[in-house]
Amino acid sequence: MxxxxxxxxxxxxxxxxxxxxxxxxxxxxxxxxxxxxxxxxxxxxxxxxxxxxxxxxxxxxxxxxxxxxxxxxxxxxxxxxxxxxxxxEFDFLSRSKISKLKEIYDKSSKDFRSLAGILAEVERLKCSEDLKVLREVKKLEKKIWKAISDERRN
The missing domain is CATH 1.10.10.10 (Winged helix-like DNA-binding domain superfamily/Winged helix DNA-binding domain)
Known part of the structure; x- marks a missing residue:
């Protein structure tokens, strides 16, 4: 066949x-x-x-x-x-992880303690070769650093 x-x-x-x-x-x-x-x-x-x-x-x-x-x-x-x-060729595991990390971020209190763990996981995802994952990592990382910066100002 x-x-x-x-x-x-x-x-x-x-x-x-x-x-x-x-x-x-x-x-x-x-x-x-x-x-x-x-x-x-x-x-x-x-x-x-x-x-x-x-x-x-x-x-x-x-x-x-x-x-x-x-x-x-x-x-x-x-x-x-x-x-x-x-x-x-998609990195399905990383796609799933970034999706879960975004959910955790959305539900977090946006303080440094809760964001540090998310940020560490985001760093690990930077080695993915999946362009969609890398775009989402960049967006989430930007949000996290903004939240950390906002918290420090307050």
Whole structure:
């Protein structure tokens, strides 16, 4: 089944590389894809043959070179896979933590003692690679420092 073929990570990576090359208007060759995904050409060729068998990609020869391109449905599928891979890169644990920290902040008395613990946890989240988490960390950190500053003035 096609589904079983696509859940393999290397297949998804190969499809995304072909998609990115097409989006950059580059001609796609099996050897180029093998080099970009750092896999043996024989293995990549086997995967490409399966993708062609399922009408995800098509190939034609230009001289001695085999040129690859997606079918219309294959391109749609590759775009969905690329979107899914982006989602899988999210830092779900950090997203959950920042959400809880915002709730704790909102319910806190805004004094230094209660904010110091939140601030320490916010600092730990700064190592996340998830851009949404980093944006939320920045916003919450700004609120905390403002509350600390306001408390000191009073």
């Amino acid at each position: 096609l589904k079983e073929l696509l859940i393999k990570c290397k297949v998804a990576e190969i499809m995304v590389k072909i998609l990115e090359a097409e989006e950059d208007r580059r001609v796609v060759y099996p050897s180029m894809i093998a080099k970009e995904v750092n896999l043996p050409l024989s293995y990549v060729s086997k995967i490409l043959s399966e993708l062609e068998r399922f009408a995800v990609i098509e190939s034609e020869f230009e001289g001695r070179r085999k040129i690859l391109k997606f079918t219309d449905d294959g391109r749609k599928l590759a775009k969905k896979i690329k979107d899914l891979l982006k989602i899988l």
